[in-house]
Amino acid sequence: MPQRVRDVSWPARxxxxxxxxxxxxxxxxxxxxLPLYATTFTAMPFSDSTSFSTLLENTFTPRTASLALGLTFVGDQVAGVNTGGEWQVLLAGAVVWSGLVAATYTVQYAVTTLDLLPYRGATELLIQIQTRRTAGANTGGRNGNGGSIGLSPRFARFA
Structure with a gap:
């Protein structure tokens, strides 16, 4: 059986x-x-509460310097009234990123990179994503409390 002689020349290598x-x-x-686990039993976590409630969370050990996070939000519409609200991301109980959900019944996207360097010594770090309703109908909707704010993660990658 013929054997092939490897070329050891610099250009070939x-x-x-x-x-x-x-x-x-x-x-x-x-x-x-980083998987984010829903705290509700629905396909897309939502909340109709007027106080912040956690919809997604996970506990992890910081292995890298940052976490790239992408989220999707949508308000609700009840009897022709659009629902708006606020959202926030917490690391170890402290708010590190927040924003608004416009009362326009349209899908909104938010993307950022969270700095994990202050938490590198932690063995367990809790990330929570919370929403609350600030505008819209006060009655009707799925639970009778008015419209809700829907939340879905697009990605959560260690960078």
Whole structure:
């Protein structure tokens, strides 16, 4: 059986390395994802409360310097009245990111990168995503308390 002699020349070795690098770039990079668990039993967590309530959470050990987070929000509409509200992200009980849900009954997207360096010494870090209703109908809706704020995570990646 014939045996192949490997080419040990510098240009040939460089060409093989470049081909392997190009193959890796075509396949993409794998990233660590952080799952966020819903605190309700619905497909898309929602809250019609007028005080902040946790809809998504997880406890994790910070392994990297940052967490890229993408969220989706939508208000409700009850009897022609649009629901608006607020949302906030907490790390270890402290608000690190917040925003508004417009009372326009449209889907809104929010993206940021959270700094995990202050929490690197922690063995367990609780992340919570909370919403509350601030405008809209006061009656009707799914639970009779008026409209609700829907929340869905798009991604949560360690960066």
């Amino acid at each position: 460089l060409a093989r390395v470049e081909e392997r690098l190009a193959q890796l770039e075509r396949t993409g990079w794998e990233r660590d994802e």
